Amino acid sequence: MSDDPNALARRTLIAGGAAAASLAAGAAAAQTALPGYRLGDPALAASPLTPADLATLKASLLFGDADVAALRKMRRVVEGQIEAILDVWYGFVASTPHLLAYFSDPATGQPQSGYLGAVRKRFGQWILDTCDANYDAAWLAWQDEIGKRHHRMGKNKTDGATAAAHIPMRHVLALAVPISVTMKPFLAAKGDTAADIDAMQAAWTKSVLLQAILWSRPYTKEGDF
Numbered sequence: 195m196s197d198d199p200n201a202l203a204r205r206t207l208i209a210g211g212a213a214a215a216s217l218a219a220g221a222a223a224a225q226t227a228l229p230g231y232r233l234g235d236p237a238l239a240a241s242p243l244t245p246a247d248l249a250t251l252k253a254s255l256l257f258g259d260a261d262v263a264a265l266r267k268m269r270r271v272v273e274g275q276i277e278a279i280l281d282v283w284y285g286f287v288a289s290t291p292h293l294l295a296y297f298s299d300p301a302t303g304q305p306q307s308g309y310l311g312a313v314r315k316r317f318g319q320w321i322l323d324t325c326d327a328n329y330d331a332a333w334l335a336w337q338d339e340i341g342k343r344h345h346r347m348g349k350n351k352t353d354g355a356t357a358a359a360h361i362p363m364r365h366v367l368a369l370a371v372p373i374s375v376t377m378k379p380f381l382a383a384k385g386d387t388a389a390d391i392d393a394m395q396a397a398w399t400k401s402v403l404l405q406a407i408l409w410s411r412p413y414t415k416e417g418d419f
Protein backbone atom coordinates (compact mmCIF):
# COMPACT_ATOMS: atom_id res chain seq x y z
CA MET A 195 0.00 0.00 0.00
CA SER A 196 2.72 2.47 0.93
CA ASP A 197 4.19 2.47 -2.60
CA ASP A 198 0.77 2.99 -4.26
CA PRO A 199 1.14 6.46 -5.80
CA ASN A 200 -2.61 7.02 -5.65
CA ALA A 201 -2.62 6.32 -1.92
CA LEU A 202 0.28 8.74 -1.55
CA ALA A 203 -1.66 11.41 -3.44
CA ARG A 204 -4.71 10.78 -1.27
CA ARG A 205 -2.71 10.98 1.95
CA THR A 206 -1.13 14.22 0.79
CA LEU A 207 -4.55 15.62 -0.04
CA ILE A 208 -6.03 14.54 3.28
CA ALA A 209 -3.09 15.84 5.31
CA GLY A 210 -3.35 19.34 3.83
CA GLY A 211 -4.45 22.30 5.94
CA ALA A 212 -6.93 24.91 4.67
CA ALA A 213 -9.04 23.74 1.73
CA ALA A 214 -7.41 25.96 -0.90
CA ALA A 215 -3.85 25.20 0.23
CA SER A 216 -4.65 21.52 0.44
CA LEU A 217 -6.14 21.55 -3.05
CA ALA A 218 -3.10 23.26 -4.60
CA ALA A 219 -0.63 21.08 -2.71
CA GLY A 220 -2.68 17.99 -3.45
CA ALA A 221 -2.86 18.69 -7.17
CA ALA A 222 0.91 19.29 -7.28
CA ALA A 223 1.64 16.13 -5.29
CA ALA A 224 -0.73 14.08 -7.39
CA GLN A 225 0.97 15.32 -10.55
CA THR A 226 4.28 13.92 -9.36
CA ALA A 227 2.77 10.73 -7.99
CA LEU A 228 0.34 9.93 -10.79
CA PRO A 229 1.79 9.56 -14.28
CA GLY A 230 -0.37 11.40 -16.82
CA TYR A 231 -2.28 13.44 -14.24
CA ARG A 232 -2.34 17.10 -15.32
CA LEU A 233 -4.87 19.10 -13.28
CA GLY A 234 -3.18 22.46 -12.63
CA ASP A 235 -0.46 21.92 -15.24
CA PRO A 236 0.10 25.38 -16.80
CA ALA A 237 1.31 23.72 -20.03
CA LEU A 238 -2.14 22.25 -20.67
CA ALA A 239 -4.07 23.82 -23.60
CA ALA A 240 -6.70 26.28 -22.35
CA SER A 241 -10.36 25.32 -22.70
CA PRO A 242 -12.22 27.33 -25.34
CA LEU A 243 -14.98 27.69 -22.75
CA THR A 244 -14.97 30.87 -20.67
CA PRO A 245 -15.88 30.98 -16.97
CA ALA A 246 -19.08 32.79 -18.09
CA ASP A 247 -19.93 29.85 -20.41
CA LEU A 248 -19.40 27.51 -17.47
CA ALA A 249 -21.63 29.64 -15.23
CA THR A 250 -24.56 29.41 -17.67
CA LEU A 251 -24.01 25.65 -18.13
CA LYS A 252 -24.08 25.17 -14.35
CA ALA A 253 -27.30 27.19 -14.24
CA SER A 254 -28.85 24.94 -16.94
CA LEU A 255 -27.97 21.94 -14.77
CA LEU A 256 -29.37 23.54 -11.59
CA PHE A 257 -25.86 23.15 -10.20
CA GLY A 258 -25.45 25.75 -7.47
CA ASP A 259 -23.60 26.63 -4.28
CA ALA A 260 -25.52 24.01 -2.29
CA ASP A 261 -24.17 21.35 -4.68
CA VAL A 262 -20.61 22.62 -4.29
CA ALA A 263 -21.06 22.44 -0.50
CA ALA A 264 -22.50 18.90 -0.71
CA LEU A 265 -19.52 17.78 -2.81
CA ARG A 266 -17.11 19.24 -0.22
CA LYS A 267 -18.94 17.26 2.46
CA MET A 268 -18.89 14.15 0.30
CA ARG A 269 -15.07 14.11 0.20
CA ARG A 270 -14.94 12.97 3.85
CA VAL A 271 -17.46 10.23 3.06
CA VAL A 272 -15.71 8.78 0.01
CA GLU A 273 -12.01 9.23 0.71
CA GLY A 274 -11.70 5.91 2.56
CA GLN A 275 -13.82 4.08 -0.03
CA ILE A 276 -12.06 4.95 -3.29
CA GLU A 277 -10.79 1.45 -4.09
CA ALA A 278 -14.20 -0.11 -3.30
CA ILE A 279 -15.93 2.41 -5.60
CA LEU A 280 -13.42 1.70 -8.38
CA ASP A 281 -14.01 -2.04 -7.92
CA VAL A 282 -17.71 -1.49 -8.69
CA TRP A 283 -17.07 0.68 -11.75
CA TYR A 284 -14.31 -1.51 -13.12
CA GLY A 285 -16.50 -4.55 -12.46
CA PHE A 286 -19.22 -2.98 -14.58
CA VAL A 287 -16.84 -2.16 -17.46
CA ALA A 288 -15.15 -5.57 -17.25
CA SER A 289 -18.51 -7.36 -17.45
CA THR A 290 -19.79 -5.22 -20.35
CA PRO A 291 -18.01 -6.40 -23.51
CA HIS A 292 -18.77 -3.34 -25.66
CA LEU A 293 -17.19 -1.11 -22.96
CA LEU A 294 -14.25 -3.39 -22.16
CA ALA A 295 -13.38 -3.20 -25.88
CA TYR A 296 -12.16 0.37 -25.34
CA PHE A 297 -9.50 -0.94 -22.94
CA SER A 298 -8.62 -3.82 -25.26
CA ASP A 299 -6.27 -4.27 -28.18
CA PRO A 300 -8.46 -4.57 -31.32
CA ALA A 301 -5.93 -6.93 -32.89
CA THR A 302 -6.12 -9.51 -30.10
CA GLY A 303 -9.35 -8.57 -28.28
CA GLN A 304 -7.38 -8.80 -25.04
CA PRO A 305 -7.87 -6.17 -22.29
CA GLN A 306 -4.65 -4.24 -21.64
CA SER A 307 -4.02 -4.64 -17.92
CA GLY A 308 -1.29 -1.98 -17.75
CA TYR A 309 -3.65 0.53 -19.38
CA LEU A 310 -6.56 -0.42 -17.09
CA GLY A 311 -4.28 -0.03 -14.06
CA ALA A 312 -2.80 3.33 -15.11
CA VAL A 313 -6.23 4.82 -15.84
CA ARG A 314 -7.64 3.41 -12.57
CA LYS A 315 -5.12 5.39 -10.51
CA ARG A 316 -6.12 8.67 -12.16
CA PHE A 317 -9.79 7.69 -11.92
CA GLY A 318 -9.42 7.45 -8.13
CA GLN A 319 -7.90 10.92 -8.04
CA TRP A 320 -10.75 12.18 -10.23
CA ILE A 321 -13.32 11.17 -7.58
CA LEU A 322 -11.55 13.38 -5.04
CA ASP A 323 -11.05 16.15 -7.62
CA THR A 324 -14.79 16.11 -8.33
CA CYS A 325 -15.42 16.76 -4.62
CA ASP A 326 -12.75 19.50 -4.48
CA ALA A 327 -13.36 21.16 -7.87
CA ASN A 328 -13.05 24.94 -7.95
CA TYR A 329 -14.32 25.34 -11.55
CA ASP A 330 -11.57 27.76 -12.57
CA ALA A 331 -9.70 28.00 -15.90
CA ALA A 332 -7.23 25.25 -14.87
CA TRP A 333 -10.11 22.92 -14.03
CA LEU A 334 -11.78 23.72 -17.38
CA ALA A 335 -8.51 23.02 -19.24
CA TRP A 336 -8.25 19.65 -17.47
CA GLN A 337 -11.86 18.81 -18.42
CA ASP A 338 -11.07 19.52 -22.07
CA GLU A 339 -7.99 17.31 -21.84
CA ILE A 340 -9.99 14.43 -20.31
CA GLY A 341 -12.48 14.80 -23.18
CA LYS A 342 -9.65 14.54 -25.70
CA ARG A 343 -8.40 11.42 -23.93
CA HIS A 344 -11.70 9.69 -24.68
CA HIS A 345 -11.65 10.93 -28.31
CA ARG A 346 -9.29 9.70 -31.01
CA MET A 347 -7.33 12.96 -30.78
CA GLY A 348 -5.90 11.94 -27.40
CA LYS A 349 -6.91 8.39 -26.54
CA ASN A 350 -4.10 5.94 -25.69
CA LYS A 351 -1.42 8.64 -25.87
CA THR A 352 -0.99 9.26 -22.14
CA ASP A 353 -0.26 5.63 -21.31
CA GLY A 354 1.20 4.52 -24.66
CA ALA A 355 -1.69 2.05 -25.01
CA THR A 356 -2.66 0.21 -28.21
CA ALA A 357 -6.35 -0.16 -27.33
CA ALA A 358 -9.33 0.90 -29.48
CA ALA A 359 -8.58 4.38 -30.79
CA HIS A 360 -11.81 6.17 -29.93
CA ILE A 361 -14.78 6.02 -27.53
CA PRO A 362 -18.07 7.14 -29.15
CA MET A 363 -19.58 10.19 -27.48
CA ARG A 364 -22.88 8.38 -26.89
CA HIS A 365 -21.19 5.99 -24.47
CA VAL A 366 -19.32 8.76 -22.65
CA LEU A 367 -22.62 10.54 -21.95
CA ALA A 368 -24.43 7.29 -21.12
CA LEU A 369 -21.86 6.26 -18.53
CA ALA A 370 -22.91 9.24 -16.41
CA VAL A 371 -25.82 7.07 -15.23
CA PRO A 372 -23.86 4.07 -13.84
CA ILE A 373 -21.17 6.39 -12.43
CA SER A 374 -23.91 8.27 -10.59
CA VAL A 375 -26.37 5.64 -9.36
CA THR A 376 -23.67 3.29 -8.05
CA MET A 377 -22.43 6.01 -5.68
CA LYS A 378 -25.52 5.86 -3.43
CA PRO A 379 -24.46 2.96 -1.15
CA PHE A 380 -21.04 4.56 -0.61
CA LEU A 381 -22.67 7.87 0.34
CA ALA A 382 -24.96 6.05 2.77
CA ALA A 383 -22.12 4.12 4.45
CA LYS A 384 -20.94 6.73 6.95
CA GLY A 385 -24.03 7.49 9.00
CA ASP A 386 -25.04 10.77 7.36
CA THR A 387 -28.67 11.91 7.48
CA ALA A 388 -31.01 10.93 4.65
CA ALA A 389 -31.21 14.60 3.62
CA ASP A 390 -27.40 14.91 3.43
CA ILE A 391 -27.12 11.64 1.48
CA ASP A 392 -29.73 12.88 -1.02
CA ALA A 393 -27.94 16.22 -1.36
CA MET A 394 -24.59 14.53 -1.98
CA GLN A 395 -26.14 12.12 -4.48
CA ALA A 396 -27.83 14.96 -6.40
CA ALA A 397 -24.63 17.06 -6.43
CA TRP A 398 -22.53 14.09 -7.55
CA THR A 399 -24.96 13.27 -10.37
CA LYS A 400 -24.98 16.86 -11.60
CA SER A 401 -21.20 17.12 -11.48
CA VAL A 402 -20.69 13.85 -13.38
CA LEU A 403 -23.11 15.03 -16.06
CA LEU A 404 -21.48 18.48 -16.13
CA GLN A 405 -18.08 16.87 -16.73
CA ALA A 406 -19.38 14.39 -19.33
CA ILE A 407 -20.90 17.35 -21.19
CA LEU A 408 -17.60 19.25 -21.02
CA TRP A 409 -15.80 16.12 -22.28
CA SER A 410 -18.08 16.04 -25.33
CA ARG A 411 -16.66 19.41 -26.51
CA PRO A 412 -13.76 17.86 -28.50
CA TYR A 413 -16.31 15.65 -30.30
CA THR A 414 -18.31 18.53 -31.73
CA LYS A 415 -17.86 20.69 -34.80
CA GLU A 416 -16.40 24.17 -34.26
CA GLY A 417 -19.22 26.42 -33.11
CA ASP A 418 -21.67 23.61 -32.27
CA PHE A 419 -20.79 22.90 -28.63
Ligand code: HEM
Pocket residue numbers: 230231287293294296297313316317320340343344348349350351352353355361365366367368369370371373402406
Ligand atom coordinates in the same frame (compact mmCIF):
# COMPACT_ATOMS: atom_id res chain seq x y z
C1 HEM B 1 -19.49 9.89 -17.39
C2 HEM B 1 -18.76 9.02 -18.07
C3 HEM B 1 -17.30 8.78 -17.79
C4 HEM B 1 -16.54 9.15 -16.73
C5 HEM B 1 -16.94 9.92 -15.48
C6 HEM B 1 -15.18 8.72 -17.01
C7 HEM B 1 -14.07 8.98 -16.22
C8 HEM B 1 -12.77 8.86 -16.66
C9 HEM B 1 -11.61 9.38 -16.00
C10 HEM B 1 -11.62 10.16 -14.71
C11 HEM B 1 -10.54 9.05 -16.76
C12 HEM B 1 -9.08 9.35 -16.46
C13 HEM B 1 -8.67 10.65 -17.12
C14 HEM B 1 -7.18 10.84 -16.92
O1 HEM B 1 -6.81 11.27 -15.81
O2 HEM B 1 -6.42 10.53 -17.83
C15 HEM B 1 -11.00 8.31 -17.88
C16 HEM B 1 -10.23 7.78 -18.87
C17 HEM B 1 -10.69 6.77 -19.69
N1 HEM B 1 -11.98 6.34 -19.79
FE1 HEM B 1 -13.56 7.27 -19.07
N2 HEM B 1 -15.17 8.06 -18.20
C18 HEM B 1 -16.44 8.05 -18.70
C19 HEM B 1 -16.84 7.42 -19.85
C20 HEM B 1 -16.12 6.39 -20.42
C21 HEM B 1 -16.63 5.35 -21.30
C22 HEM B 1 -18.05 5.20 -21.83
C23 HEM B 1 -15.58 4.54 -21.57
C24 HEM B 1 -15.65 3.29 -22.39
C25 HEM B 1 -15.18 2.15 -21.91
C26 HEM B 1 -14.41 5.06 -20.90
C27 HEM B 1 -13.14 4.56 -20.98
C28 HEM B 1 -12.02 5.28 -20.63
C29 HEM B 1 -10.68 5.00 -21.13
C30 HEM B 1 -10.27 3.90 -22.10
C31 HEM B 1 -9.85 5.96 -20.55
C32 HEM B 1 -8.37 6.16 -20.81
C33 HEM B 1 -8.25 7.15 -21.99
C34 HEM B 1 -6.79 7.42 -22.38
O3 HEM B 1 -6.28 6.67 -23.23
O4 HEM B 1 -6.18 8.35 -21.82
N3 HEM B 1 -14.78 6.18 -20.20
N4 HEM B 1 -12.38 8.21 -17.80
